[in-house]
Structure formats: structure tokens, C-alpha cells
Amino acid sequence: MLGLLPWAAQAQAPAGGTTPSLGTVLNADGTLRPGGAGSFDATGYRMKLDSASGQPTFRPAGADDDTWQDGFGMNGADGIVRAVARAANGDLYVGGEFTIVGAVAARGIARWNGTAWSGLGNGTAPATSINNGVSSSVNALAVLGNDLYVGGLFSQAYTVGGPVAVNGVAKWNGTAWSGLGNGSTVATYNNNGVGVVYALAVLGTDLYVGGSFTTAYSASGSMSVNRVAKWNGTSWSGLGNGTAVATSTNNGVNNTVNALAVLGTDLYVGGRFTDASSASGSVPTRFVARWDGSAWNGMGNGSNVATVGNNGVNNVVNALAVLNNELYVGGQHTAANGTSGTVAASRIAKWDGVSWSRLSSGLATLASNGVNTSVNALAVLNNELYVGGTFNAVANASTSVPANNLAKWDGTTWSGLGNGTAPVTSTNNGTNNYVTALAVLGNDLYVGGAFNAVASASGPATINYVAKWDGAAWSSLGSGLNGADGYIRAVARAANGDLYVGGDFTSVGPVAANRVARWNGRAWSALGNGSAPATSTNNGVSRLVYALAVLGNDLYVGGSFTTAYTTGGPVETNNIARWDGTAWSGLGNGSASANIINNGANSSVYALAVLGNDLYLGGSFTAAYTTGGSVRANNIVKWDGAAWSGLGNGSAAATSTNNGVNSSVNVLAVLGTDLYMGGNFTAANSASAIVLAQRIVKWDGTAWSALGNGSATATSTNNGVSSLVDALAVLDNNLYVGGLFSTATNASGPVPVNSIAKWNGTTWSALGNGASTATSFNNGVNGTVHALAAWGNELYVGGHFSTVNTASSVTTVNRLAKWNGSAWSAVGTGLNNGVEALLVTSSQIVAGGYFTTVGDGSKVTVRIAIYGAPPPRYR
Numbered sequence: 062m063l064g065l066l067p068w069a070a071q072a073q074a075p076a077g078g079t080t081p082s083l084g085t086v087l088n089a090d091g092t093l094r095p096g097g098a099g100s101f102d103a104t105g106y107r108m109k110l111d112s113a114s115g116q117p118t119f120r121p122a123g124a125d126d127d128t129w130q131d132g133f134g135m136n137g138a139d140g141i142v143r144a145v146a147r148a149a150n151g152d153l154y155v156g157g158e159f160t161i162v163g164a165v166a167a168r169g170i171a172r173w174n175g176t177a178w179s180g181l182g183n184g185t186a187p188a189t190s191i192n193n194g195v196s197s198s199v200n201a202l203a204v205l206g207n208d209l210y211v212g213g214l215f216s217q218a219y220t221v222g223g224p225v226a227v228n229g230v231a232k233w234n235g236t237a238w239s240g241l242g243n244g245s246t247v248a249t250y251n252n253n254g255v256g257v258v259y260a261l262a263v264l265g266t267d268l269y270v271g272g273s274f275t276t277a278y279s280a281s282g283s284m285s286v287n288r289v290a291k292w293n294g295t296s297w298s299g300l301g302n303g304t305a306v307a308t309s310t311n312n313g314v315n316n317t318v319n320a321l322a323v324l325g326t327d328l329y330v331g332g333r334f335t336d337a338s339s340a341s342g343s344v345p346t347r348f349v350a351r352w353d354g355s356a357w358n359g360m361g362n363g364s365n366v367a368t369v370g371n372n373g374v375n376n377v378v379n380a381l382a383v384l385n386n387e388l389y390v391g392g393q394h395t396a397a398n399g400t401s402g403t404v405a406a407s408r409i410a411k412w413d414g415v416s417w418s419r420l421s422s423g424l425a426t427l428a429s430n431g432v433n434t435s436v437n438a439l440a441v442l443n444n445e446l447y448v449g450g451t452f453n454a455v456a457n458a459s460t461s462v463p464a465n466n467l468a469k470w471d472g473t474t475w476s477g478l479g480n481g482t483a484p485v486t487s488t489n490n491g492t493n494n495y496v497t498a499l500a501v502l503g504n505d506l507y508v509g510g511a512f513n514a515v516a517s518a519s520g521p522a523t524i525n526y527v528a529k530w531d532g533a534a535w536s537s538l539g540s541g542l543n544g545a546d547g548y549i550r551a552v553a554r555a556a557n558g559d560l561y562v563g564g565d566f567t568s569v570g571p572v573a574a575n576r577v578a579r580w581n582g583r584a585w586s587a588l589g590n591g592s593a594p595a596t597s598t599n600n601g602v603s604r605l606v607y608a609l610a611v612l613g614n615d616l617y618v619g620g621s622f623t624t625a626y627t628t629g630g631p632v633e634t635n636n637i638a639r640w641d642g643t644a645w646s647g648l649g650n651g652s653a654s655a656n657i658i659n660n661g662a663n664s665s666v667y668a669l670a671v672l673g674n675d676l677y678l679g680g681s682f683t684a685a686y687t688t689g690g691s692v693r694a695n696n697i698v699k700w701d702g703a704a705w706s707g708l709g710n711g712s713a714a715a716t717s718t719n720n721g722v723n724s725s726v727n728v729l730a731v732l733g734t735d736l737y738m739g740g741n742f743t744a745a746n747s748a749s750a751i752v753l754a755q756r757i758v759k760w761d762g763t764a765w766s767a768l769g770n771g772s773a774t775a776t777s778t779n780n781g782v783s784s785l786v787d788a789l790a791v792l793d794n795n796l797y798v799g800g801l802f803s804t805a806t807n808a809s810g811p812v813p814v815n816s817i818a819k820w821n822g823t824t825w826s827a828l829g830n831g832a833s834t835a836t837s838f839n840n841g842v843n844g845t846v847h848a849l850a851a852w853g854n855e856l857y858v859g860g861h862f863s864t865v866n867t868a869s870s871v872t873t874v875n876r877l878a879k880w881n882g883s884a885w886s887a888v889g890t891g892l893n894n895g896v897e898a899l900l901v902t903s904s905q906i907v908a909g910g911y912f913t914t915v916g917d918g919s920k921v922t923v924r925i926a927i928y929g930a931p932p933p934r935y936r
Contacts, residue, residue, distance in 0.1 A: 088221070092185070126889040126915040128929060133922040134164030134542040136571050137525030138171075139913060142509030145500035145527070146202035146209070148172065153500065153507055153538075154209055155527055156199030160190060161913050162527075163539040164921045168194030168219060170202075170211055170233075173538050181209075181233050182220040189918025190893065192221045195231065203261035203268060209233040210268055212258030216250060228254025228278060230261075230270055230292075241268075241292050242279035252280050255290060255297075262321035262328065268292040269328055271318030275309065287313025287338065289321075289330055289352075300328075300352050301339035311340045314350065322381035324388055328352040331378030331390060335369070347373025347398060349381075349390055360412055361399035371400050374410060382439035384446055388412040391436030391448060407431030407456065409439075409448060409470075420446075420470055421456055429459050432468065440499035442506055446470040447478075449496030449508065453487070465491025465516060467508060478506075478530055479517035489518050492528075493597070506530040513546055513568055520594040523568040543570035543585060544923025549909030552900040553609035553616070555579070560900070561616055562909055562925060563606030567597065569925075575601025575626060577609075577618055577640075580925075588616075588640050589627040599628045602638060610669035610676065616640040617676055619666030623657065635661025635686060637678060648700055649687040659688045662698065670729035672736055676700040679726030679738055683717070695721025695746060697738060697760075708760055709747035719748045722758065730789035732796055736760045739786030739798060743777065755781025755806070757798055757820075768796075768820050771808040779808055782818065790849035792856050796820040797828075799846025799858065803837065815841025815866060817849075817858060828880055833868040840866055842878070848908075850899035856880040857888070859896030859908055875916035877908060888928060890916030905929035 083101040086094050140159035148154055153173040155162065162171040163178040166188045172179050180193030195215035203210045211231050217224040218231045218238035225231070226248040227240045240253030256274030263269070270290050277286045277297035285307045286299040299312030314334035322329045330350050336343045337350045337357035344350070344357045345367045351358040359372030374394035382389045390410050396403040397410040397417035404410065406419040409431045421430030433456070438449035448468050455464045455475035463485050464477040477490030493516070498509035508528050514521045515528050515535040524537045525546055547566035555561060560580040562569070569578045573595040574587040589600035603626070608619040618638050624631045625638045625645035632638070633655040634647045647660030663686065668679035678698050684691040685698045685705040692698070692705040693715035699706050707720030722742035730737045737759050745752045745765040752758065753775045754767040769780035783806075788799035798818050804811040805818040805825035812818070813835045814827045827840035844862030851857070858878045864871050865878050865885040872878075875891025888906065893916055898909035906928040913923050 126917065126920050129889060129915055129920055129922055130927040130929075131164070131920070132541055133544045133925050133927070134539070135161045135525055135544050135546075135921070135923050136523060136537050136539070136542045136568070137513075137527050138162045139544075139546070139923060140526065141497065141511045142526045143198065143200050143213075143497045144202040145498045145507045145509045146204055147500055147502050148209065149204055149207050151175075151502060153502060154202050154204075155507075155509060156202050156211060156213065157498075157509065157526070158198045159526065161544075161921055161923060163542055166190050166193070166914050166918050166921055169197065169199045169213065169215065170194050178539065182218065182238060184221055184236070186221050187919040190914065191219055191918065193219050195219065195227070196224075200259045200272075201261040203263050205263045205266070205268055207235060210261055212261050212270060212272065214257055226250050226253070229256045229258045229272065229274065230254045242277065242297060244280045244295070246280040251278050251283070253278055255286065259317065259319050259332075260321040262323055264323045264326070264328055266294065268294075269321055271321050271330060271332065273317040285309045285312070288316065288318045288332070288334065289313050301337065301357060303340050303355070305340045310343075311338055313338060314346070315343075319377070319379050319392075320381040322383055322388065324383045324386065326354060328354075329381050329388055331381050331392065333377050345369045345372070348376065348378045348392070348394065349373050361397065361417060363400050363415070365400050370398055372398055374398065374406070375403075379435065379437050379450075380439040382441055382446065384441045384444065387414070389439055389446055391439050391450070393435045405430065408434065408436045408450070408452070420475075421458060429456050431456060432464070433461075437495065437497050437510075438499040440501050440506065442501045443504065445472070447499055447506055449499050449510065451495040463487040463490065466494065466496045466510065466512070467491040479515065479535065481518045481533065483518040488516055488521075490516055492516070493521070504532060506532075514573060514597065521573060521596050523571050523573045525568070537571065543580075543925075544913075544921070545569045545925055547576075547924070548897065548911045549924050550605070550607050550897045551609040552898045552907050552909050553611050554900060554902070555611060555616070556614055558582075560907060561609050561611070562898075563609050563618060563620070564897075564909065564924070565605050566924070573597055573600070576604070576606045576620070576622070577601050589625065589645060591628050591643070593628045598626055600626050602626070602634070603631075605665075607665065607667045607680075608669040610671050612671045612674070612676055614642060617669055619669050619678060619680070621665040633657050633660070636664065636666045636680070636682070637661045649685060649705060651688055651703075653688045658686055658691075660686050662686070662694070663691070667725065667727050667740075668729040668738070670731055670736065672731050672734070674702065676702075677729055677736055679729050679740065681725040693717060693720065696724065696726045696740070696742065697721045709745065709765060711748050711763070713748045718746055720746055722746065722754075727785070727787050728789045730791055730796065732791045732794065734762065736762075737789055737796055739789055739800065741785060753777050753780070756784065756786045756800070756802070757781045769805065769807045769825055771823070773808050778806065780806055782806070782814070783811075785845075787845065787847050788849040788860075790851045790856060792851035793854070794822070796822075797849055797851070797856055799849050799860065801845040813837045813840070816844065816846045816860070816862070817841045829865060829867040829885055831868050831883070838866060839868045842866070842874075847895065847897050847910075848899040850901040850906075852901040852903065854882055855901075856882075857899050857901050857906060859899045859910065861895040876910075876912070877906075877916075890919075892916055892922075892926060893918060 138159035139161040142157040144156040165178040167180040180188035182193035196217040197215040199213040201212035240248035242253035258272040260271035299307040301312035316334040318332040320331040359367030361372035376394040378392040380391040419430040432452035436450040479490035492512035493514040494512040496510035545566040549564040551563040572585040587595035587600035602622040603624040604622040606620040647655035649660035662682035664682040666680040707715035709720035724742040727740040752765040767775035767780035782802040784802040786800040827835035829840035842862035846860040848859035892912035894912040896910040900907040
């Protein structure tokens with residue numbers, strides 16, 4: 062370690078002589094290559110010690126993302142969890158459709174050790190979106206010895222050394238991924254695996270694989286295996302063909318396999334099939350079958366020949382579990398079949414080896430047993446059966462009991478999970494969306510699915526896609542995780558320095574917050590629930606939030622919603638609402654109760670701006686409502702605190718042609734006493750004339766003016782920009798305009814500007830070309846600009862772009878860049894997906910959008926990112 066210190070110190074001085082760069086001896090993860098000895102120039106690199114191994118790692122100094130604040134990971138995962146399994150040492154494996162778990166970038170598969178998440182494949186390197194996990198959905202997990210087997214829809218497994226070709230199934234040995242079938246040959250798509258996998262099970266030292274595949278691949282070739290196959294550690298085989306060569310008709314089953322379970326030495330198979338095949342012919346097996354190691358068997362026909370009506374169940378099987386040497390079968394069925402007839406079994410049934418039975422002590426009717434819709438998952442804990450699915454009720458005899466997607470069967474009675482000793486209701490137990498996976502560790506049940514909240518007698522709790530039930534209470538896996546579960550479109554600063562965010566989320570961190578929330582530097586709070594726990598119906602607004610503005614101590618919220626929620630009930634607010642710190646109110650209804658026609662605007666509000674004591678709204682509306690009726694307002698309107706007014710009609714009554722603009726307003730900005738607006742419009746209306754203003758226009762309080770035509774009359778070709786405007790900011794009395802345009806037009810002609818331009822009050826210019834004439838490739842960005850924010854002498858630019866252009870170079874910036882008036886630069890490594898909102902102060906950059914990590918994937922920050930130190934009171 063001491064021998065490396067001079068290298069780190071050398072980074073403080075320019076390179077001298079011919080000393081080679083440190084980059085020549087680095088691995089992809091920043092560690093030193095074996096044998097890398099001597100003196101190297103570390104200029105432009107920074108050193109960190111890996112927290113797990115203590116090894117030094119080096120990264121380009123320009124890619125330093127340490128300034129991004131920690132703590133904005135996911136409270137759970139960012140996508141559906143479809144499989145959970147216990148590791149040999151008691152850790153938990155989780156698989157599904159996610160890319161983030163907690164504060165870790167993990168693609169489809171992750172490991173939870175009881176305190177922290179980790180990816181599989183990245184080794185000691187920070188987890189990123191391309192160095193761990195698999196390329197698509199994980200549907201099934203199984204542990205055999207110290208190895209984890211993973212099944213799903215994927216074709217690659219990722220490591221720091223690069224991807225490994227794996228065809229629907231892969232093995233993780235704790236340090237490396239490998240395919241099943243290629244042996245010592247380099248893995249390719251057609252020399253290992255089987256295709257789409259939905260189920261895995263271990264019997265002895267063999268792995269059984271089920272899915273929708275019909276072929277298994279190996280280095281020696283391929284073989285026909287129909288939806289179920291055995292892997293013995295070195296080779297694949299079908300089930301049914303015996304010593305005969307496997308064909309499309311002599312093994313496996315005739316449709317998809319969804320579930321596998323082992324009871325004794327037998328393998329049970331469930332799915333969508335109706336026949337199982339062998340060398341001697343096919344056996345009718347209705348959606349569930351038993352494989353005894355040499356032959357297929359129906360379940361229910363006893364010693365009789367299996368037929369379509371004397372065995373199995375009457376619809377698709379999704380889950381299997383063993384309890385006390387009996388098999389439980391869950392799915393979409395309503396009956397189980399035997400030689401003596403059918404048994405009414407509502408989505409779950411028990412097989413004791415001889416006959417079927419329902420799960421209820423009541424009458425033999427569908428309404429008196431099982432659950433009311435599909436079962437997706439089963440697990441056994443302390444001799445009790447846990448059931449997950451899409452249902453909302455279970456049946457005890459003739460009594461229906463609310464159970465939201467999750468229930469427990471103790472052998473005689475059904476119950477929900479979460480209500481404790483309180484009477485069970487439709488809101489005090491289970492999850493708020495379907496359950497797809499269950500696993501047991503010790504005395505705890507782990508639950509995966511599509512939910513983002515769990516319920517108990519004390520109220521709901523926000524937990525995304527994976528949760529733990531300890532028999533009495535719910536908990537999330539991880540803490541201090543404050544990311545959002547949907548994109549953030551708007552950010553604003555409260556009078557006291559707190560942060561407001563708005564967008565399309567329903568939770569932020571552990572708080573249920575409906576599309577608008579407040580961050581005080583260490584914790585989130587919702588708006589509307591008061592001292593009550595936040596729920597999906599007592600705070601926030603009903604649909605998308607596009608814009609936020611602070612006027613005094615009030616927050617104004619614009620979007621596409623019709624309702625604001627409180628503990629006292631909903632408030633009708635049409636696309637615009639005011640939050641005064643304790644209550645929501647509409648704009649226009651005065652002292653009257655708010656309703657759908659006495660306040661707000663008649664369609665979406667996309668932009669808000671404060672000028673003096675007035676609030677301006679831009680959007681796609683044509684009218685604003687009051688108790689006295691509506692006011693015609695074409696896509697832009699002013700609210701003075703008591704009344705609405707259009708812009709342009711002067712003292713004349715507002716009409717459809719004498720005010721506003723002719724298409725949507727996306728963004729507003731104030732410069733001095735003037736209001737600027739940008740959007741999709743091409744004309745602004747007044748009582749006396751129409752001004753042809755191309756996507757950007759100025760309102761001085763009495764009249765409209767276009768930008769670029771000078772003293773000439775505005776036309777469709779001598780002003781504005783060529784296409785969409787989506788962002789505005791003011792810096793040093795200049796207006797900066799962002800969007801998706803390619804030219805800005807002066808009276809003398811168009812100027813090539815790539816999605817961003819500067820207006821100095823008289824002339825348009827590009828950003829980046831310097832003294833060179835602007836061209837289509839020497840300025841601006843290579844995509845769309847959605848957000849602009851200014852501080853001091855710097856302009857921050859966010860959007861859906863990856864590079865910025867200058868007269869001499871192209872620089873990678875990944876959706877976030879800084880312009881200092883003469884040059885572009887990156888902000889760390891940027892972010893991995895679109896930036897929709899920016900707010901800048903002297904010490905922080907706040908970004909909101911679609912992203913989940915910083916640009917190089919080394920830090921998770923889910924839909925909100927803060928670059929810079931927290932406020933002093935929270936440091």
C-alpha cells in the first residue's frame with residue numbers, strides 16, 4: 062500500500078518525461094493489473110479503498126461522483142420481484158425485473174445478507190448496470206450446495222470481465238457465472254441452456270428445469286426436451302424417453318411448465334399442459350403431473366388409466382409446495398379431478414398421494430374454500446401454508462375473509478397477514494398488488510411481487526416489490542433509502558430551504574406520497590395527511606404533476622389531476638391546486654366548496670411562474686373556472702389571488718381568438734418585469750392583432766412580442782426557434798432556451814443551434830462554437846433539453862442527451878452539463894437516464910427525472926439526485 066502512495070501524490074503534479082499513464086495498468090474495475098509495477102503518472106485519476114476488500118481502486122478524476130449525495134436508493138426494488146430463495150448460508154437471493162435494489166445497481170438478481178444488498182458478478186467493484194446480474198427477467202431460483210441456479214428470459218450474465226452467454230438458465234458459484242451445457246467450451250447462445258425458464262427444483266444432486274422451451278443445448282449439440290428437463294451437473298436429459306433418443310413427442314409435457322416441487326423421490330410438475338409424453342406414449346395429465354424417475358403419472362386416477370377427466374385440476378397451475386408429505390397445488394383452477402368425481406377447490410387444493418381435498422372445513426362449494434382468484438406462490442413456515450397471488454378474499458366455511466394477495470392456512474382456518482388481533486378488513490392486511498414469490502428464512506417470510514405497499518392494523522407502509530413478514534409486523538429490506546418509485550418532473554425550493562418535488566410517483570422513500578412531496582434534508586413528508594400516517598388516499602393529488610411554484614409561504618401545484626387528497630377527504634382541484642402548509646384549496650372557487658366546474662383550468666397545466674404577486678399558468682387548456690363561470694384563456698392565464706384573466710385581450714372580454722397562444726405552453730420564465738413562454742405554438746393573440754411567434758414569445762404586461770425579428774413585423778420565418786421549446790432560464794439578463802430545435806432565427810436569418818440557444822434581448826446565438834460560425838455540429842447538445850437552471854455565472858442543462866458540442870470537440874456529459882459562458886463541462890459522470898427538472902443553489906444541484914444511477918452506474922440515486930453537501934443543519 063505504501064508503494065502506491067507516491068502514485069496518488071503524483072496526481073497533484075503534471076506529468077513529466079515519458080512516464081506512462083496509470084490507466085495502462087488498470088483493470089476495468091479500477092484495480093491494478095497483476096504485474097503492474099514501476100512509476101506511472103496518476104494525473105487525472107483519484108484513488109479510493111474498496112470498502113469490502115481494502116484494495117486501492119483508481120478512477121478518472123473527471124468521473125468523480127462522490128459529490129452526489131447518498132441515501133436516494135430504493136426502499137425495496139425498482140421492479141417486480143418474481144423469485145426469492147434462501148442461500149446456503151442463510152442469505153436471501155431475490156430475482157425479477159428490477160435494475161435497482163436498495164442502494165445497489167443489480168440487474169434481475171441480487172443478494173441480501175440481512176443488512177445490505179449486493180450484486181452478483183461485480184466482485185469488489187462497485188455494482189453498475191453492466192457488471193452484474195443478467196440481461197432480462199429472472200423467474201426462478203434454486204440453491205444446490207453452495208451454487209445458485211437462476212432461470213428466466215435472459216441471454217447474458219454480466220461480470221466485471223464482460224458478459225457470459227447463458228440461455229435462460231445460469232449457475233452462480235459465488236464468484237462467477239457459467240452456462241449449463243458448454244462444459245469447458247466458451248459459452249455461446251447455442252451451446253448451453255434451454256430458453257425461457259419459469260421453474261427450478263433440486264432433487265438429490267440434480268437440477269430440474271421447467272418452462273416454455275423445447276430444446277436443451279450443449280457443446281455436443283442440442284436435444285429435444287419438452288418444457289421440462291434434468292441437468293445432472295454435466296449433461297441435459299429429457300423426462301420420459303428413457304434410453305431412447307429424445308424427440309419432440311417422447312418426453313416432457315405439451316405446454317408450459319410454471320412450477321416444480323419435490324416430494325420424496327418424486328418430482329411434481331405444474332403448468333398449462335394436459336399431456337405428459339414418454340417413449341411408450343402420452344399420459345393425460347391435467348395441469349399437474351408426477352414424475353417418479355422413470356414414468357409420468359396422473360394425480361387422481363389411482364390404479365385406473367389416466368383420462369382427461371379423472372386426474373389433475375381443471376385449469377392452469379402456477380405454484381406447488383410440500384407440507385407434511387402432502388402436496389399443495391395453487392393456480393387458476395376451481396376443481397380437482399379423481400376417479401370418484403370432482404372436488405370443488407377454489408384455486409388451491411391438497412393432494413395426499415391418493416386423493417384431492419379442498420382447504421376449508423365448510424361445505425363442498427367453491428364459495429366455501431380457497432381463495433377468490435389466482436394463486437401464484439406457496440411457501441411453508443412452521444407447519445403453516447402461506448399463499449400469495451392476485452386474490453382479495455379467502456373462504457372459511459361460508460364466510461369470506463378479506464385477504465389482500467397474501468394469506469395463511471393453518472390447517473383448519475384462513476387468515477390475512479397484518480391485521481394482528483384487530484378484525485380483518487379490506488385495508489389492514491396483505492399487499493396492494495399481486496404477489497409472485499414467497500420464501501422462508503428462519504421464522505420469517507419473504508414476499509416478492511408487484512406491490513409498493515403493505516398493510517397492517519397500524520396502517521399502510523411503503524415497501525417496493527419485496528418485504529419481510531416476521532409473524533407480527535412488516536419490514537423493508539434496508540433503511541435510509543429515499544428514492545422515488547416514479548419519475549420526478551418538477552422541483553421547487555420552499556421559503557425555509559426545504560425541497561418540493563412533483564411527478565408521477567406514489568412513494569418517496571418509506572412515505573406514501575401521491576405525486577408531490579417535501580424533503581427537509583433528511584426525511585420526506587407528504588402533503589395533506591397532517592399527523593396521520595400517509596396513505597394512497599390522504600395526501601397529494603390524483604394524477605401527474607408537471608409544475609411547482611412557491612409564492613410566499615404557499616406552494617402551487619400544476620398538472621393533469623382533478624383531486625387533491627387530505628385526511629378529511631378529497632378536494633376537487635382542476636389541474637392546479639394551492640397548498641398553504643396545512644390544507645389544499647382550488648383556485649377560483651373563493652369561499653365556495655370546490656367542485657369540478659368552479660376552479661382551476663379545463664385541461665393540463667404544464668408550467669407555473671411567479672411575477673410580483675401574480676401566478677401565471679401555462680398548459681394545454683382553453684378556459685379557467687370560477688364560481689361565476691369560466692374565463693376564456695388560451696393555454697396561458699394569470700391568477701392574481703382572486704380572479705383569472707387572459708393575456709392579450711386587454712379590457713375586452715376574453716374570447717377564443719383575442720388572448721393567449723395557439724398551442725400548448727410548456728415552460729415559463731420571468732426576466733425583469735417580462736414573462737417569457739415557450740412551447741409548441743406559432744402565434745400569440747390579442748384584441749388588436751396576431752403576433753406570429755415561433756415557439757417562444759414575450760409578454761410585457763400589455764403586449765406580445767416575438768424574439769428575433771427586430772423592428773420587422775414578426776412572420777413565420779423571422780423569429781423564434783424551429784421546433785419544441787421545453788425549458789427556459791435567465792442568467793445575466795440573458796434568456797436561455799432549451800428543447801428539441803435545430804435553428805433559432807434572427808431578422809438576418811437562421812442560426813444553427815442544437816436544442817439550446819441564448820437570447821440576449823436582440824439576437825440569438827449558439828452555445829459552444831466560440832468565435833467560429835455556428836454549424837449543425839459545433840454547438841449545443843445531441844438530444845433534447847428538458848431542464849435549465851442558473852446560478853452565479855453558470856447554466857446547468859438537463860435532458861435526454863449524452864454529449865455536448867464545441868468547435869473543437871465533443872464531450873460526454875450524460876444528460877447533465879454545465880455551461881460557464883464560454884465552455885461546456887460535465888457534472889460528475891452525469892446520470893443514466895433523462896433529467897426533467899433542475900434546481901441550483903450556491904451549494905447544491907438538485908435533479909429530478911427518470912434516472913436511477915449516476916452516469917457510470919457506480920452510485921444509485923433513484924429519480925432524485927443532489928450534487929453537493931446537505932444543508933448545514935443536516936450535515
